[in-house]
Amino acid sequence: LLSPGMTNTITEDVEVLVLLPQNNSYLFSHARVAPAILYAQQRLRTDGGKFSGFHFNIHFENSDCVNDALFLLVDRSCGQKPDLILGPVCEYEAAAVVRLASHWNIPVISAGALAAGFGNKNTEYSQLTRIAPSYVKMAETFTAMFEHFTWKSALLVYEDDKQERNCYFTLEGVFHLMADFNIKVYPFFPEDRLDTDDILQSIYDTEVVIMCMGADKIREIMLAAHRRRLTNGSYMFFNVELFNASSYGNGSWRRGDKYDSDARQAYASLNTVTLLRTVKPEFENFSMEMKKSTEETGLHDCRDCGSVNMFVEGFHDAMMLYSIALHEAMKSGYSKKNGTAITSRMWNRTFEGIAGQVSMDDNGDRNGDFSLMSMTNVEEGTYEVVANYFGVNGTFQLLPAFNTDHFTLKGRHKAHAETPDKSC
Amino acid sequence: LLSPGMTNTITEDVEVLVLLPQNNSYLFSHARVAPAILYAQQRLRTDGGKFSGFHFNIHFENSDCVNDALFLLVDRSCGQKPDLILGPVCEYEAAAVVRLASHWNIPVISAGALAAGFGNKNTEYSQLTRIAPSYVKMAETFTAMFEHFTWKSALLVYEDDKQERNCYFTLEGVFHLMADFNIKVYPFFPEDRLDTDDILQSIYDTEVVIMCMGADKIREIMLAAHRRRLTNGSYMFFNVELFNASSYGNGSWRRGDKYDSDARQAYASLNTVTLLRTVKPEFENFSMEMKKSTEETGLHDCRDCGSVNMFVEGFHDAMMLYSIALHEAMKSGYSKKNGTAITSRMWNRTFEGIAGQVSMDDNGDRNGDFSLMSMTNVEEGTYEVVANYFGVNGTFQLLPAFNTDHFTLKGRHKAHAETPDKSC
Numbered sequence: 102l103l104s105p106g107m108t109n110t111i112t113e114d115v116e117v118l119v120l121l122p123q124n125n126s127y128l129f130s131h132a133r134v135a136p137a138i139l140y141a142q143q144r145l146r147t148d149g150g151k152f153s154g155f156h157f158n159i160h161f162e163n164s165d166c167v168n169d170a171l172f173l174l175v176d177r178s179c180g181q182k183p184d185l186i187l188g189p190v191c192e193y194e195a196a197a198v199v200r201l202a203s204h205w206n207i208p209v210i211s212a213g214a215l216a217a218g219f220g221n222k223n224t225e226y227s228q229l230t231r232i233a234p235s236y237v238k239m240a241e242t243f244t245a246m247f248e249h250f251t252w253k254s255a256l257l258v259y260e261d262d263k264q265e266r267n268c269y270f271t272l273e274g275v276f277h278l279m280a281d282f283n284i285k286v287y288p289f290f291p292e293d294r295l296d297t298d299d300i301l302q303s304i305y306d307t308e309v310v311i312m313c314m315g316a317d318k319i320r321e322i323m324l325a326a327h328r329r330r331l332t333n334g335s336y337m338f339f340n341v342e343l344f345n346a347s348s349y350g351n352g353s354w355r356r357g358d359k360y361d362s363d364a365r366q367a368y369a370s371l372n373t374v375t376l377l378r379t380v381k382p383e384f385e386n387f388s389m390e391m392k393k394s395t396e397e398t399g400l401h402d403c404r405d406c407g408s409v410n411m412f413v414e415g416f417h418d419a420m421m422l423y424s425i426a427l428h429e430a431m432k433s434g435y436s437k438k439n440g441t442a443i444t445s446r447m448w449n450r451t452f453e454g455i456a457g458q459v460s461m462d463d464n465g466d467r468n469g470d471f472s473l474m475s476m477t478n479v480e481e482g483t484y485e486v487v488a489n490y491f492g493v494n495g496t497f498q499l500l501p502a503f504n505t506d507h508f509t510l511k512g513r514h515k516a517h518a519e520t521p522d523k524s525c
Numbered sequence: 526l527l528s529p530g531m532t533n534t535i536t537e538d539v540e541v542l543v544l545l546p547q548n549n550s551y552l553f554s555h556a557r558v559a560p561a562i563l564y565a566q567q568r569l570r571t572d573g574g575k576f577s578g579f580h581f582n583i584h585f586e587n588s589d590c591v592n593d594a595l596f597l598l599v600d601r602s603c604g605q606k607p608d609l610i611l612g613p614v615c616e617y618e619a620a621a622v623v624r625l626a627s628h629w630n631i632p633v634i635s636a637g638a639l640a641a642g643f644g645n646k647n648t649e650y651s652q653l654t655r656i657a658p659s660y661v662k663m664a665e666t667f668t669a670m671f672e673h674f675t676w677k678s679a680l681l682v683y684e685d686d687k688q689e690r691n692c693y694f695t696l697e698g699v700f701h702l703m704a705d706f707n708i709k710v711y712p713f714f715p716e717d718r719l720d721t722d723d724i725l726q727s728i729y730d731t732e733v734v735i736m737c738m739g740a741d742k743i744r745e746i747m748l749a750a751h752r753r754r755l756t757n758g759s760y761m762f763f764n765v766e767l768f769n770a771s772s773y774g775n776g777s778w779r780r781g782d783k784y785d786s787d788a789r790q791a792y793a794s795l796n797t798v799t800l801l802r803t804v805k806p807e808f809e810n811f812s813m814e815m816k817k818s819t820e821e822t823g824l825h826d827c828r829d830c831g832s833v834n835m836f837v838e839g840f841h842d843a844m845m846l847y848s849i850a851l852h853e854a855m856k857s858g859y860s861k862k863n864g865t866a867i868t869s870r871m872w873n874r875t876f877e878g879i880a881g882q883v884s885m886d887d888n889g890d891r892n893g894d895f896s897l898m899s900m901t902n903v904e905e906g907t908y909e910v911v912a913n914y915f916g917v918n919g920t921f922q923l924l925p926a927f928n929t930d931h932f933t934l935k936g937r938h939k940a941h942a943e944t945p946d947k948s949c
Binding site: 179201 | 717
C-alpha cells in the first residue's frame, strides 16, 4: 500500500526553456536568476513532497532583450517543443515569445513582461502568467493616493530610450490605469538636452509630477523646480523606482557637489514609489545562497548584487507555482502538454513564495505591494517608508512616519500667478 | 546564337509568400492588393524581357494584423522557406515577421511597416524594403514647412486606438524627425470623450497643431477652435491624411447639419498633408484592371475602391523591384537564397513603377512626395493643392494657388491674452 504522501506523487519529465540574458548588465541576467531557478528545482526535488516526482530538464538559452529569444524558440520548434518557458523579461522580446507560445499552448511565466499590453490574456497572451507585479499594479498605488488626497491631475515625465523603454512602460501603466484623471505626458529622449525650463513650464496646470528617469536627471529637475520655488508644496513630485530599490533610502540627492544642500531641500518634496520589501525567515537562506552563487560566478561589481531583486525572487516562485498547477492539472487528468489547463491553475490563487505570500489575480498577474517613501528628516535628508499599498485588497495604509501636511497641495492660485507668462 | 535580349534571361522559380488580410475592411486587403501582384506577375512573364524567366509561385496567406502572419511563417518554417515575403502591412505584425525573415535572410517588401522603428535596418529589420513612403518620409514635409515658415513649435493631437495605432505611428514619424523643434503630444483614446476644451488649452503655447484622427473628431476640434477664435491666423492647423486621400478635396467639413457654415469657415484654417497623386498613361490600364478585379470579387461597397491606393500600387511595384534586384544578383553569381545580396540591390535605386518613378533611398525606404492642400475658396469651401514636397531632393515647391498670408502666423500676443487664465 502506498503511503498517503506517495499517492500524491506524480512522475513527469518537464522540459523547461529559460530565456534570460547572458549579458550581466541586466538585473535579470542568467548569472543572477539561474541560481534561483536551480534552487527551486533542488527544493522541489528533495523536499520529499508531492512535487518530488517532477524532473525538470532546464535548458538555459540567451535572450538579448531584442529577438534572440524568439529566434531560439522558433529554430527549436521543428523538434521538441518545451513544456514550460521561463522569461523573457524584456517587453518587446517577451511579446513575440509569449504570442508564439500562446499559439502553441505552452505556459510562459515571467517576472518581466510588465507592460500594460500583456494584461490582455484573451488571445495573444493567453498563456502568460506574470509572477512579478506589473506596471499597472504599481499604478494602483497612484490611483489609491490620488483618491485619498483628492488629486486630479498629473504630468508624467519620463525618459524614453526607445530600446527597452522601461520608463515608458512604467508610466504607461499609470496612464493606462488613470484614464479618469487628467493626465498629460512629457517624454524626452536620452540624446536630448534635458530642458528643465520646458518641463517645468509644462507642470503649471497639473498638481502632481510623476517621473521615471535616471537619478541624475531627477536631481536636475528637482534642483530646477527648487530654484523656481515649485517645491514649496504647491506641487507633488514623485518618482518611481521599482527594481533597484536598495539604492534608495540612502538619499540619492547626494553627489558631493555644491548643489547637495539645495538638492536635499528639493528632495523634501520628492516622494518615491517602490516595491514593498518583505522578508520571512526562509528568505535569509535563499538570499545567502543567491549571494554565494553570484559571487562564485564572479559577479562582484554588478548593481545591487547583495540583494535578491524581484526578478530573482520571481523566477524562483515561478517554478513553485508551475509545480502546484501541473500537479493539480495532472491529478485532474490533463497532460503537461495542455498549457491551458496548467495556466488556468496558476491564476487566481495564493501560495507561499520564497519571500512571502504570493497572490495571483484572476487574470494571471501577481498582485503587488508597494511602499511610498518620503523625506522625513530634512536636516539629515533621510527617507522613510510613510505608507504602503497592498494590491490584494487595494488598501492604502498610512504609517506613523506619515505626515498629512506633506501631501497637502498648497497655494495653488499663488503658484499660478508666478508663471512667467509675459502676456498677462 | 542567342539574341541579346535572351542572354539576359535567367530562369528561376521563386517562392513568394504574401501576407495580407482576408478582411476587406483594410485598404490593403487580399481582395484589393492580390490583383496588383498578379498583374505584376503577368507583366513580368509576358513582356518578353529579361525577367520572363522568373516563375513566381505566389502563396497568399491571411494576415489578421495581429499575429497570424508570424504564426503562418513559423509553422511553415520546418518545410521550405519562401524566397520573398510581401507584407504584412500592419506595424506590429510586420515587426515580428520582418525580424524573423531578417534572421533567416529572406527579403521582405511591404507597402506598410511605415513606423519610424522600421528605419533601423542595421540588425532586426535588415531584410526590409519599404515600397511606400514611411511616416518619417511624410514628416519631412512638416520639417520643410517649419523651416520655410520659421515655425518652431507644434502640438501633435492624435487618436490612439491601441490596436493598429495608425495615427500614433503617423505622428510618431513627425515626433521622431522633428526632435530639434519644440514638439508636444496630446494623445487620446477612442473610448474617451473628446475634450476639446482641454485640447485647445494645450495649444496655447504652440504655433502649429498637427492632428491625426477621424474626420468627425477633426471637425469637432476645428469647430471648437473656431468658437474660441483660434482660427484667426494665430495658429496653424494641419491634419494628415495618407491613405484615402480621395475622400479629401471635396470638403470634409460638410455634414449637412447646422454647423456646416461654421465648419467651412473653420476649415479655412485647416491644411491637409496628403500623398502627391501622380498619374502616367500606363497607370490608367492598371487602374481599370484593378477596378474590374475588385468588382469581380464583389467588393462594391469598400472605401475608395474606385481608386488605386498606395498599398495596391506599392505591392505591384514590389514585384518589379524584386525582379530587378534578383536579376542583378543572379547575374553577379548570387543565388535567390542570398537575401542580403538581393535586398541590397533593391536599395538606393530608382525605377519605373506602375504610377511613375519610384525612388528608393540608401536605407531601402521609398522617398515620398506629398501635397499640401488648403482651402482656397472660403465661400465655396473648396480645397486645392497649394504646395508639394519632393522627398528625393527635399524640395518644397509652392504652386500658384499658394497664399503666403494664409501661412503667416498672426497676432501671437493677442491670442495669448485671450487665454481664459483667471489668474491674470
